[in-house]
Amino acid sequence: MDQQTLAERLAVLVKSYDVRGASPQELDTDVARAVGAAFAVETGAAADPAGGGGGAVVVGHDMRVTSPQIAEALAEGITSTGADVVSIGLASTDMLYFASGEWDLPGIMVTASHNPSGDNGLKLCRAGARPIGRDTGLSAIADRAVAGVAPTGSAGAVTERDALTAYAQRVTELVGVEQGGATRRRLKVVVDAANGMGGLIAPAVLARLDVEVHGLYLELDGTFPNHPANPLDPANLVDLQAAVREQGADVGLAFDGDADRCFVVDERGELVSPSAVTAMIAARELRKHPGETVLHNVITSRAVREVIVESGGTPVRTPVGHSLIKAEMARTGAVFGGEHSGHYYFRDFFLADSGMLAALHVLAAMTASDDPLSEIVAEFERYPSSGELNSRVADAAAVTARVAAAYADQEQDRLDGLTVTAADWWFNLRSSQTEPLLRLNVEADDEETMVSVRDAVLTLIHQEESP
Template sequence: DVRGKVGIDITPGVFELVGRAYGTLVRRKGGRRVALGMDNRATSPPLKEAFGEGVLSTGLEMVDIGVNHTPLLYFATAHWKLDGGATVTGSHNPVSDNGVKMVHAGAAPLTEDEIQGLLATIRAGDFEQGRGTRTLRDPREEYFGAITSSVKLARPLKVMVDAGNGIAGSFAPELLRRLGCEVVELYCESDGTFPNHLPDPEMEENVRDLIARVRQVRADIGIAFDGDADRMGVVDERGRRHEADLVLALLARDLLQRHPGAKILFDVKCSQVLVDDIRAHGGEPVMWKTGHSHLKRKMREDGILLGGEVSGHLFFGENWYGVDDGILAACKFIELCSRSPAPVSSHFDTLPHLYNTPELKAPCADDRKFELVAELARHFKGRYETVDIDGARILFPDGWGLIRASNTNPYLTLRFEGRSQAAVDEMKRVVYDALRRYPFVTLPS
């Protein structure tokens, strides 16, 4: 991804250059046609136009899919067998931000080296030249048809949808109604200023209204989406919010009935409950680096059919394109719940309860955070079993603690999970004591 503050990091001039660099990358891989879309932010249209002009200047044909959610861009790229695609989106970030997500053929993510290569191409001014053509095409009905042909509800559910005024509100309610759901909408009006709350279901404060409304209207389930609909969150009929790693555990049980012994992919921030439940149902848990591009590449490399992150990204490779799609995830989870007359909460009640913290953020300068985490990984490896594929996941006697550097922001991510609150508190104490040796780190409360 390329992202930043509009008017500071992100301008139409910058995006025209990024479009030229991306078009050059696609051309030099032998590509001819790419898709381009955008989300509903007020700053997206001029950025999309500038990026598109850059792409066209390299001689590529461009299929303009208009206002879209990010998984729809992935779908169009893969389903139409294009050579790449891009969508201008700020995702769940503040209104002042924007960015662009770019993919190869099959909606395969760009690597970190390729993203840096775009910058090198811009600095060198080494662009392909040509004059491409723009055509308009809407993938909406094909996307809806692909999902309604494979997702079948055993009984209708009453679903409360909170889009946070993001682009999911223009797609998810209609699709869920086509599947047979009774849908009650909350903040589904498209408004890129996000007047009610930021569209980020990972943050508990952003689903408080959804929790209240689910109880009020006696919905079977509440679904919250992030700004570009590649992530989702679940609230049960009792008003309990559930982390996405537990949603993944339930989806994994369902997949493992069809694919015994299958690998299930997840990031280092996910609960031990997920790991244990995958094993208990005959699957093979595969822990990997946090970041949607990392997980998508791993799914493709290893032929994995299902994956997810605690942030709400859920990835589907079974009869789909190995990409994250919050709307598809909602449909599949509702389908799973419809097969039983029991309430949604009962599915989560089959999973054990552990004590955990939310994701804690410790501000730390970008130029020091990775070296610091590497030092701490070495430190803790001398005392505990430590998984270091992405930061340090320290396995304590009664739980685990995680320290990792954010891929996109100047902070460390911390998370703890244990068999008791006392265990969580003790693990935090040990990790915080280690972090206090670094005065440039601000510890969260």
């Protein structure tokens, strides 16, 4: 592939905090090979041209159709610089972060997370699972890939290493839920893996607990034959909700494609708001670590901030995005961070996000109580919300400006997109970093106000431009 074509491809693929796009149309083996070599140089894993020995890079991949070829091409690019590759094979993204943190190696995860089956992508981190985003190395890697990296005289080696066993042990130990622990009851848990990587990690982790597991779509299949691996869309939770009710289960867990996000369904088959999960985990972590800082992003419920303060912690509001939040966790020393999109970050897990750790916190809270999950989380679900509403628009900046002008008399901030706040409601309008969408979240003190604000903003968003 020539430099111009590679530059054009990367201009499309490089997002704020990962690489993502159609595969193989945009992300193919040539792009992966160039990025692999550039990544090895950027992270210091490449051998010194003067003759110094190289380091190593850990590589994992999900179950998407093109993922094995992309991972192999990455390895070719990395080893061409004299660096070694430690391949963990099929993995969830939080497994890759665990391996990077535990082995102190930079890492690349091949995944497009919850995107459609025709997409693929790369999530990158430095040694210790430290994040790489556009402004913290990703742009430099893209520039270096386009410029080209000359191969060294001696290529590195590729070795395979199991990370799943140690990962499963670590996450259960962190929450203290392994078999033999004190519990009030044995839970019945339904897991919907959506044919994604949850089908690999959930059975391995939950086998360490005294729980009864019923699996949905655990078979790894990157074509997603049953439903898309995006639990943020309510349509993709329908099967899990029905199974929870039919099985008389205590809880349902839904994972996205790379299993770094987890959504929770209570015993009634009702979705537990990710903000409520964030508040619950924040309260649990602050009991262990009194007075610490907890992060929450711009679209989490006001209840999250309230619970953090009530629990004696210090809340810090952040933009959306995993590399941004990890950097802020490192800066503030936060013990935990939560996003309304179902990402949960833990200081004790290399500051990385883990859907499985969040799920284990929910299970631990349940086994320590006689109450059903709906009652346990009731104290954390305080305000009616719209959920995330996505709109496709021709000009996101123009639409956002129109909405801002309409609410010019209200408090506004631009920490991430547009947040407008009144005494009894707030909304956030922001552009997706991975899809051509404008995302709206609304919350209010009561349902009537929430619906009124939601409908008014949506009308502004979809207002036709004057000819």
